[in-house]
Amino acid sequence: xxTQPQLCHSNCDDCPIRHRAVCAHCDKDxxxxxxxxxxxxxxxxxxxxxxxxxxxxxxxxxxxxIATLTQTMEDGRTQMVxxxxxSDFVGRPGREGAPYDVVATTDLVMCCFRKxxxxxxxxxxxxxxxRLLEMxxxxxxxxxxxxxxLGRKTAREKIASLLSIIARRxxxxxxxxxxxxMVFDLPLTREAMADYLGLTLETVxxxxxxxxxxxxxxxxxxxxxxIPDMGRLMEEAGDDTDGxxxx
Amino acid sequence: xxTQPQLCHSNCDDCPIRHRAVCAHCDKDxxxxxxxxxxxxxxxxxxxxxxxxxxxxxxxxxxxxIATLTQTMEDGRTQMVxxxxxSDFVGRPGREGAPYDVVATTDLVMCCFRKxxxxxxxxxxxxxxxRLLEMxxxxxxxxxxxxxxLGRKTAREKIASLLSIIARRxxxxxxxxxxxxMVFDLPLTREAMADYLGLTLETVxxxxxxxxxxxxxxxxxxxxxxIPDMGRLMEEAGDDTDGxxxx
DNA sequence: CGAGCACTTGATCGCTTTCAATAGCTGTGG
DNA sequence: CCACAGCTATTGAAAGCGATCAAGTGCTCG
Numbered sequence: 001x002x003t004q005p006q007l008c009h010s011n012c013d014d015c016p017i018r019h020r021a022v023c024a025h026c027d028k029d030x031x032x033x034x035x036x037x038x039x040x041x042x043x044x045x046x047x048x049x050x051x052x053x054x055x056x057x058x059x060x061x062x063x064x065x066i067a068t069l070t071q072t073m074e075d076g077r078t079q080m081v082x083x084x085x086x087s088d089f090v091g092r093p094g095r096e097g098a099p100y101d102v103v104a105t106t107d108l109v110m111c112c113f114r115k116x117x118x119x120x121x122x123x124x125x126x127x128x129x130x131r132l133l134e135m136x137x138x139x140x141x142x143x144x145x146x147x148x149x150l151g152r153k154t155a156r157e158k159i160a161s162l163l164s165i166i167a168r169r170x171x172x173x174x175x176x177x178x179x180x181x182m183v184f185d186l187p188l189t190r191e192a193m194a195d196y197l198g199l200t201l202e203t204v205x206x207x208x209x210x211x212x213x214x215x216x217x218x219x220x221x222x223x224x225x226x227i228p229d230m231g232r233l234m235e236e237a238g239d240d241t242d243g244x245x246x247x
Numbered sequence: 248x249x250t251q252p253q254l255c256h257s258n259c260d261d262c263p264i265r266h267r268a269v270c271a272h273c274d275k276d277x278x279x280x281x282x283x284x285x286x287x288x289x290x291x292x293x294x295x296x297x298x299x300x301x302x303x304x305x306x307x308x309x310x311x312x313i314a315t316l317t318q319t320m321e322d323g324r325t326q327m328v329x330x331x332x333x334s335d336f337v338g339r340p341g342r343e344g345a346p347y348d349v350v351a352t353t354d355l356v357m358c359c360f361r362k363x364x365x366x367x368x369x370x371x372x373x374x375x376x377x378r379l380l381e382m383x384x385x386x387x388x389x390x391x392x393x394x395x396x397l398g399r400k401t402a403r404e405k406i407a408s409l410l411s412i413i414a415r416r417x418x419x420x421x422x423x424x425x426x427x428x429m430v431f432d433l434p435l436t437r438e439a440m441a442d443y444l445g446l447t448l449e450t451v452x453x454x455x456x457x458x459x460x461x462x463x464x465x466x467x468x469x470x471x472x473x474i475p476d477m478g479r480l481m482e483e484a485g486d487d488t489d490g491x492x493x494x
Numbered sequence: 495c496g497a498g499c500a501c502t503t504g505a506t507c508g509c510t511t512t513c514a515a516t517a518g519c520t521g522t523g524g
Numbered sequence: 525c526c527a528c529a530g531c532t533a534t535t536g537a538a539a540g541c542g543a544t545c546a547a548g549t550g551c552t553c554g
Contacts, residue, residue, distance in 0.1 A: 144328035151445025198398025
């Protein structure tokens with residue numbers, strides 16, 4: 001919170017999220033228009049990117065790092081409602097205020113577009129509007145999957161679900177497959193996992209210990225996870241063990 | 248389940264959802280194109296409109312009645328993930344299979360478009376694509392609000408939240424304001440409410456009784472609700488009591 | 495009048511929360 | 525180098541809330 005966001009610069013050609021972000025379908029001309037209204041911002045782990053209720057002056061994509069969307073009740077209870085990974089889009093064209101807090105949970109780089117020009121560009125660029133619709137539909141699917149987790153799964157199933165989501169995303173980013181053991185680092189604290197799953201951090205800790213004791217996962221330190229058998233984990237999550245291998 | 252869907256016909260000009268549905272921004276020409284690929288279908292209360300996993304041959308709008316989107320786990324636990332009211336859109340252009348069961352909870356009339364032609368039309372009709380993006384963003388907001396309810400609210404707060412959502416929607420449909428007592432009929436069974444809120448139907452019943460005993464709501468029969476003080480209900484829901492009066 | 499359905503209410507159980515203590519790690523300063 | 529603060533995480537014990545199991549009510553329809 002004490003340091004200012006830092007500015008840096010980069011090029012769309014060697015952008016790591018070029019083919020997955022909101023600009024994925026853009027051709028050369030469209031990309032040039034985007035370049036004119038774009039700028040990069042960096043945030044440190046823990047920094048708040050956008051405060052709920054604030055006016056939003058920009059929209060943009062996560063380039064690297066992880067951010068969360070959270071809602072807070074008056075008495076302090078909080079629920080995470082979005083987990084933003086590289087290529088995910090932040091902001092809602094056509095809306096004024098930000099409805100949720102956006103917080104960087106790791107060091108974060110964002111590719112930002114000034115909101116007004118972006119909206120105008122979108123109005124005359126079907127490639128962007130179309131891609132944004134696609135991405136919004138994906139987010140809606142993820143939110144609905146998440147609702148099943150929140151509403152109907154046990155604490156143990158919730159943890160297993162979250163681990164399997166992170167494992168699959170990690171596999172798709174690093175392009176390792178889903179056969180054989182999967183290894184990754186948890187990008188979230190126990191408290192953030194609790195906010196994701198509608199649990200307390202104590203319950204998260206207990207269930208992770210239990211999964212470890214039962215051999216469903218292995219832990220090195222607090223964050224480094226190995227999953228020896230992905231099918232086993234998905235059974236624990238209460239998910240179909242078959243199908244769903246394309247991410 | 249025993250009867251077939253019935254077909255009927257109507258005109259866009261006197262369509263009750265003309266100004267709110269996916270076609271809201273369409274001009275005369277666009278509307279004519281839509282008319283060519285549109286047809287109406289009726290469903291009886293309890294009928295399944297779309298089975299999860301099926302190919303979808305159409306997309307469309309709810310004209311009248313109420314439908315639900317639900318997910319089911321292998322062991323039978325179910326979670327409602329969408330509540331479809333008049334003007335809401337069903338289906339996802341660009342996707343093949345249906346990810347959720349769509350069930351009519353009341354008698355239902357839908358305005359359907361054949362999927363393939365609709366997708367083609369959408370590709371060259373920004374008005375439609377733009378409106379669909381707007382509606383999808385609204386749905387995403389609703390889903391995220393819902394996630395807070397599922398993850399962090401008590402049973403009593405969940406019931407109060409659902410009642411306040413239904414009350415507000417009813418007020419916006421019937422164009423009565425939110426001042427003074429609000430009166431409406433519950434469109435959901437106790438079981439459907441439980442599926443919506445991630446509770447059991449017994450808990451729903453108990454909490455409704457409790458809210459009634461405490462004078463937060465009045466009941467005539469099982470379904471007819473009067474809310475003497477909307478502010479009080481919103482306090483019970485754990486929501487901000489101020490602001491948020493535009494629906 | 496009885497079957498079926500939606501709903502209510504009661505008693506008990508058990509999972510998750512709450513409260514509390516402790517461990518392990520990192521960075522700071524005497 | 526060690527003491528200590530601050531943070532994250534683990535673990536234990538007890539309490540509470542919602543689930544489960546089980547009757548029972550009231551209504552509609554045949």
